[in-house]
Amino acid sequence: MNGSRRFLASFLPAAALCAVVALAALLFADAYLAQVAFLTGITVILVLGESFAVGNMGQLLMCQAGFYGIGAYVSALLEMHGMPPYLAPAVGITCGAVSGLVVGLAATRIRGHYLAIVTLAIGVIVEELLNNLQGITNGPIGLVGVPTFFGPLNAGNQADYIVVVWGAVIVVLGCLALLRESRFGWFLRAIRDSEAAAESIGLRIGTYQVATVTVAAAVAGLAGALYTNYAGLLVPDLFSYGLSAQILATAVLGGINSFGGAVVSSLVFNGVPQMAQVTAFYQYLIFGVVLIVMMQFAPRGLSQIGVYAVSLARRRLLGWGAGQPNAATVRRP
Amino acid sequence: MLAFLSSLFINGLVTGSMFMLVALGVTLFYGVLRIINLAHGDVFMVGAYMAFYAGTYLHLPYWAVVIVTMMGCAVLYPILDLLVFRRLRGSELGPLITSVGLSMALESLVQGIFTANAQAVPSPYLNNLVNIGTVSVPLQSLLMIPLTLVVVAALYVFLRRTRTGLMVRAVAMEPRVSQLMGVRPEYVYGVVFVLAGLLVGLAAATMAPELYVTPTMGVELTVDAYIVVVIGGFGNVEGAIVAAFILGLINSFVSGLGLADWATTIALALLVGFMMVRPSGLVAERLGVRQ
Amino acid sequence: MSTGAVALGAERVSREFGGVQALKDVSFAVGEAEIVGLIGPNGAGKTTVLNAITGVDTAFSGRITFRGQDVSRVPAPVRARLGMARTFQRASLFPSMSCFENVAVAALAAGLSQTEARRRAEEAVERVGAGAVAQRLAAEVPLGTQRLVEIARAIVRRPTLMVLDEPLSGLEEAEVERVCRVIQELNAAGLAFLWVEHNTRAVLAISHRVIVLDLGRKIFDGGVDQVGEAKEVLDAYLG
Incomplete structure (x- = not known):
């Protein structure tokens, strides 16, 4: 199954792109752009987790924001009670994984549209709990004065923040790409392709669904812990159902099961509008309209456009056929 | 105590009526087109702004506001279908994702036109208190209940007794066979969008006077509608009606216990618990028939 | 043929769907290294039997045993792990x-x-x-x-038993022969087969034994050479 070659093919381009983005941010970013670079890194992590679940398991999760929120709040609360910030990523991953496990076990037998709605409900429950458990979360006012990794973002430490978040992006990319080429990944795609056939070769579907939700949730939990230690303040609104929907949409826009696509789509649809200092209102509008238009004309996302562009370029520039490049079909001008 | 309980009960019926009007559209979309439309609550929101505009700027009488809103939504929905959903027929993921985009686009467009400030829709019945025994209820709320009954009866007659209604049910049950028998699916889809528009328009026009009208008011309603539809069984009209009133009553009584903040959480937890027991909703048997 | 060791046993399997009796007290056995054909007119209950055997449906009454173990309530993937393999009517x-x-x-x-x-x-x-x-x-x-x-x-x-659901439907003559040859070769190596198939000629050609179902009941169970003479079978097929 050519595991290592496939791993490199999916990991290297995406990781290289991330490294370039991070490097550009390190070299050229002012304080504002550093902030954008950090937040975009967080988005990339969230989208990668979702993309892994949707692409390999073939099921929609609409509660990434919930797992993100749990990772963020738990690590914030522990830090406010004295935990050193460098433990936060581990805490975020653990909290995400545990909550993913719980959700996965609750939804073992639920699939398809039902799973989308149930996870949507779970996401909203988390948001409501963050609002309502006022004794712990301080309700809608949120947590203020959470410790951070390197203090408030400034010219002195922006490089540290960028290295931490984009380093995490690359690690997440590597782990997910490894997982995708492991037997676990193959089993997931077997289940996605045909549940009945997967059962006939001895795979218990529920088990793999629980595992996938756990992985996606752990990734989101990590993003939450990183965000906390940058922002220093949390409010429930940051973890709304709308964010889950946007994460799902960004993953789909990138092209399901394409890590490179997920990175590009997070950059294009989240990073660029922020870089251009477009107001939140227009970001929202543009994202919505682009989403509609993309789904009309390229429902398989940016990676579909990428494949099309490459084949078009081959045809135009090199005279190759649209299919596999093959020496026999090369027409010399 | 009795007065308190009966006021909660009436309140629950009113809320349930609203849930039902909104959820019926959602369940029809799923039953007939097999799509999840997460922008349905946002169409309710647009309807509420139509009512606001018609009432506050055009100074139309309230009955005209209701009609304008219903007509407006009934026209808006087929247009949205044409622009947004039509190219994605048969796709499972596509319409859901596009509806997220539609939801965002509608919210920001409305915010662009009317700002994010809360608006109020005028209605002459809002301050008209009706005494039922020891309970006094605004006439506006009370209006919902008979209106809803009329609508349910009309929908029932439409689906059971008319030729078009028969076609809708045929496409919902056997899309391929009904096509062979000469039913044009696009016609039926159009009917469903108009119906969903009429229902959600009615809900918007009658409920908006009692709510703060804001561009994001639809999100929560979408979630509520999906709770109703999942508990009632995707695509099941009768199930949605029953589930809507159950949810309405739960909402009302939970708020009555002073736990208004927890109403949504409790309803959602109920949904998740329900799904754990019946993973494919109330209509598992019906799905078996379809395959 | 069968050496007496039983790979698969169905004991008084019944299944009802909303008041309709799809299977009534169907019992049979498949011996180790045996090819058993399961035939019958449409609506005879063949698919219902297969679903019970492979664990797709566990809401039947009666018992399914596999290599001496009661697997009636064992889910499909676990049956696969125990050595029961299957294919699907629509190639999956x-x-x-x-x-x-x-x-x-x-x-x-x-x-x-x-x-x-x-x-x-x-x-x-x-x-x-x-x-x-x-x-x-x-x-x-x-x-x-x-x-x-x-x-x-x-x-x-x-696996020790292979359950095939209409493996020949939609195939051309040459493909039919290929699949049949593969079944026979695997059987010669010791694999038992239970197969549902509409191509009666092929079933009779390579099976050791056939079971005939009609309206949810077993009406025949015996050697391929006797099935053509059984009155119940002729009645069921010719009406």
Whole structure:
């Protein structure tokens, strides 16, 4: 199954792109752009987790924001009670994984549209709990004065923040790409392709669904812990159902099961509008309209456009056929 | 105590009526087109702004506001279908994702036109208190209940007794066979969008006077509608009606216990618990028939 | 033929769907290394029996035993692990994978190491004679080949019983012969078969024994040479 070659093919381009983005941010970013670079890194992590679940398991999760929120709040609360910030990523991953496990076990037998709605409900429950458990979360006012990794973002430490978040992006990319080429990944795609056939070769579907939700949730939990230690303040609104929907949409826009696509789509649809200092209102509008238009004309996302562009370029520039490049079909001008 | 309980009960019926009007559209979309439309609550929101505009700027009488809103939504929905959903027929993921985009686009467009400030829709019945025994209820709320009954009866007659209604049910049950028998699916889809528009328009026009009208008011309603539809069984009209009133009553009584903040959480937890027991909703048997 | 050891047993299996009796007290056994054909007119209950045997449906009454163990309530994947393999009426390969990968993923699911899985998968693919198309996408090969790959995927775990659901439907004459030959070869190596098939000629040609169902009841169970003389069978088919 050519595991290592496939791993490199999916990991290297995406990781290289991330490294370039991070490097550009390190070299050229002012304080504002550093902030954008950090937040975009967080988005990339969230989208990668979702993309892994949707692409390999073939099921929609609409509660990434919930797992993100749990990772963020738990690590914030522990830090406010004295935990050193460098433990936060581990805490975020653990909290995400545990909550993913719980959700996965609750939804073992639920699939398809039902799973989308149930996870949507779970996401909203988390948001409501963050609002309502006022004794712990301080309700809608949120947590203020959470410790951070390197203090408030400034010219002195922006490089540290960028290295931490984009380093995490690359690690997440590597782990997910490894997982995708492991037997676990193959089993997931077997289940996605045909549940009945997967059962006939001895795979218990529920088990793999629980595992996938756990992985996606752990990734989101990590993003939450990183965000906390940058922002220093949390409010429930940051973890709304709308964010889950946007994460799902960004993953789909990138092209399901394409890590490179997920990175590009997070950059294009989240990073660029922020870089251009477009107001939140227009970001929202543009994202919505682009989403509609993309789904009309390229429902398989940016990676579909990428494949099309490459084949078009081959045809135009090199005279190759649209299919596999093959020496026999090369027409010399 | 009795007065308190009966006021909660009436309140629950009113809320349930609203849930039902909104959820019926959602369940029809799923039953007939097999799509999840997460922008349905946002169409309710647009309807509420139509009512606001018609009432506050055009100074139309309230009955005209209701009609304008219903007509407006009934026209808006087929247009949205044409622009947004039509190219994605048969796709499972596509319409859901596009509806997220539609939801965002509608919210920001409305915010662009009317700002994010809360608006109020005028209605002459809002301050008209009706005494039922020891309970006094605004006439506006009370209006919902008979209106809803009329609508349910009309929908029932439409689906059971008319030729078009028969076609809708045929496409919902056997899309391929009904096509062979000469039913044009696009016609039926159009009917469903108009119906969903009429229902959600009615809900918007009658409920908006009692709510703060804001561009994001639809999100929560979408979630509520999906709770109703999942508990009632995707695509099941009768199930949605029953589930809507159950949810309405739960909402009302939970708020009555002073736990208004927890109403949504409790309803959602109920949904998740329900799904754990019946993973494919109330209509598992019906799905078996379809395959 | 049967040496007396039973691979699969169905004991008084009944199934009701909303008041309709789809199966009534059906009992039979499949011996080790036996090929048993399950036939009957439409609506006889063949699919219902298969669903009960393979664990797709566990809401029947009665008992299914597999190699002496009661598996009536055991879910489908666990039955596969116990050594009961199956194919589907509508060939169900994993369309995003190549033919080889379809078989290899089943070998991995059997818990084999990467290298061992690869070796076993190659062996299974060769065994059904699908080596030439191994690298092609499963969705792109002809139906007959898909059925063979499905069989290869099913045998990679080295099962003791294979349940085939209409493996010949939609195939051309040459493909029918190929699939039948593969079934006979695997059987010669010790694998028991229970198969549902509409192609009665093929069933009678390669089965050791046939079971005939009609309206949810077993009306015949015996050698292929006697089935043509059984009055109940003639009545069921000719009305």
